[in-house]
Amino acid sequence: MNLTLRVWRQKDQSDKGRMVTYKVEDVSPDMSFLEMLDVLNERLILEGDDPIAFDHDCREGICGMCGMVINGVAHGEQRATTTCQLHMRHFEDGAEITIEPWRAAPFPVVKDLVVDRSAFDRIIQAGGFVSVPAGSAPDAHSVPVRKEDADAAFDAATCIGCGACVAACPNGSASLFTAAKITHLSLLPQGQPERLSRAKAMVDQMDAEGFGGCTNTGECTAVCPKGIPLDAIAQMNSDYLKANAK
Amino acid sequence: MAVTGAVMVSFLVLHMLGNLKIFFGRDSFNEYAHWLRTLLEPFAPYRTVLTILEIGLVVAVVLHMWAAISLSRRAGKARPVKYVARKSQANGYATHIMRWGGVTIVLFVIWHLLDLTFGVVNPEGFNSAPADRMISGFDPSRWWVTLIYFVAVVMVGMHLRHGIWSAFQTLGWANRDRNKALRATAGLVSIVLVIGFLLPPLAITFGVVK
Missing domain, CATH: 3.10.20.30 (Beta-grasp domain)
Known part of the structure; x- marks a missing residue:
């Protein structure tokens, strides 16, 4: 060719x-x-x-x-x-x-096709984790998880943080990435204690980085190499609204 | 955007139901218009309730536009360098025309108020019965007015199809179990509103209602 x-x-x-x-x-x-x-x-x-x-x-x-x-x-x-x-x-x-x-804007070009995606790292640092005592691995099934929740959490957890969602979004929004990271923890029992504070911290960090706002165009999910569904953004919005109502 | 949009959608539903009164005759339509102004009388003076509703609606419109403009500006700042090539992957004409659709709707609403509310561009003028303004306004000789309304109402319908679903998403109600039902609801509400708003002008222009 x-x-x-x-x-x-x-x-x-x-x-x-x-x-x-x-x-x-x-x-x-x-x-x-x-x-x-x-x-x-x-x-x-x-x-x-x-x-x-x-x-x-x-x-x-x-x-x-x-x-x-x-x-x-x-x-x-x-x-x-x-x-x-x-x-x-x-x-x-x-x-x-x-x-x-x-x-x-939050992904400045370093050289040619390389961009700096540290903004994603800072969003994760703001709350994309669970604070649990680290020890030996727990027994399987010691904490039961509904199959539907496990599936949805896993779908969200497949996000590889490539940034295609931001690149495709006409608003330059990082909502799908942030939502995937929030959803995969907020649907599991281990993520519950920090569920609302996590959503608030991560969304606020996303906005502070200068990403645009979501208008639900669906361009992100269409290009996502892992096919993260738009539902994740609704989950994020739900947690974020509850966190602000508190 | 979601909350102010919901206020406007509720208004549209009531507005559409009111318009359909024209099919029960001029008197029915005029009585309805009068009733709107005398709501809660004598407890509240003439036009109190209607004025409060109008103020609420204007506030919703202004806040909706403010939210749209700030989202646009944030989007502009988030992408200072534009793509040389850009190809949309999400299907949905309705989604792509939200901003220009909104501008079109504003222009239409201005025309609509000048026509049927203030009578400036209406053959009957301001000092006339609402039903007369409506029936003369969509007279067969003024087919082009009906055409403007037709285009504008379809535009409103498309704006709502994305807007209503988007509101469900923004308010965090959407999830994989409910998605189909929510999309169907958004589509259904939009179609019902488009049909409900187009029936009176079309019926008048084609001589069904005189």
Whole structure:
């Protein structure tokens, strides 16, 4: 396959940045999107150019490091797929592909396609944990959990914190991420003691980071590689309202 | 947005029911309009209850717009650098036109008040019976007025389809068991309101109600 890439290049945070066009030839349809970029980067290095910086780690779709906006869609148009698991067979030969970093004020571009997602870490630090005495692992089933709650909590817990929800949201809101982190704890018995204070602390931190407000457009859940449902946001709102009513 | 929206939806339901009185004749419609002004008389003076409701409605409208504008501004600040390419993945035309839909509704409401409340752009003028203003306003010769109403009411319907469901979500009522029912409720309320609001003007323009 031969492709034309239009890639966002930005030296550092102070650089204004611009789109740069590259031709990539002889791309195998079996390559992942990141492998295709690796091939381009090897050529750029040989030519003495600066390779395109992008985040990646496990390349198995579970770490949440990779992520770029491909042709206007976070992680590309393939549903429930991270960029590393997106394969070139989903593109047509001769295609022109636009690649941009996540765009949000709380996610400043570090270089090219790499953004700083520390804002997510600070939201987790605000309350995304349970304070329990650490000891040996408890016996299974010592604390019963309804199957439905376990399923919903697990669905929320699959969030890998990649930030695609923020990138896709027309409001630049981090609601789906924050809601997933709140929901997976608030549905389980271990999360109950801190349920309301957690929701309040995490939502307040999310707002303090400068993310936008949720208008329930559903763009986030559509691009989420883990398919976190929009219900999580309702759960977050419910806990947050109760916390403020107290 | 959810609470002020709920106030406006309750108003729309009452407004629609009031409009349908035109099918029971001009007198029925005029009596209803008079009743609204004499509510709780003689305990409260003429037009007290109606004025209180009107003030409540205006407050809801202003707060709803304020919330929409602050959400828009927050969104603008949260994404200072725009995407070169952008492709929506969530389906739903209704969702994408909420902000412009809101602006369209404001413009329509201004026209609507000038037409049927103050009579400025109505053939009957201000000093006329409400039913006369309504029936002359949607006269077959003024088909274009009916067309404006048609477009505006459909726009309100789409605004509500996303808005009502979004309110359930904002108030934290939605969950995976209730989602289907809540979406259906939002759709049903929107459709009933659109049909209820379109029946009188269409019936008048097509000569069913004279």
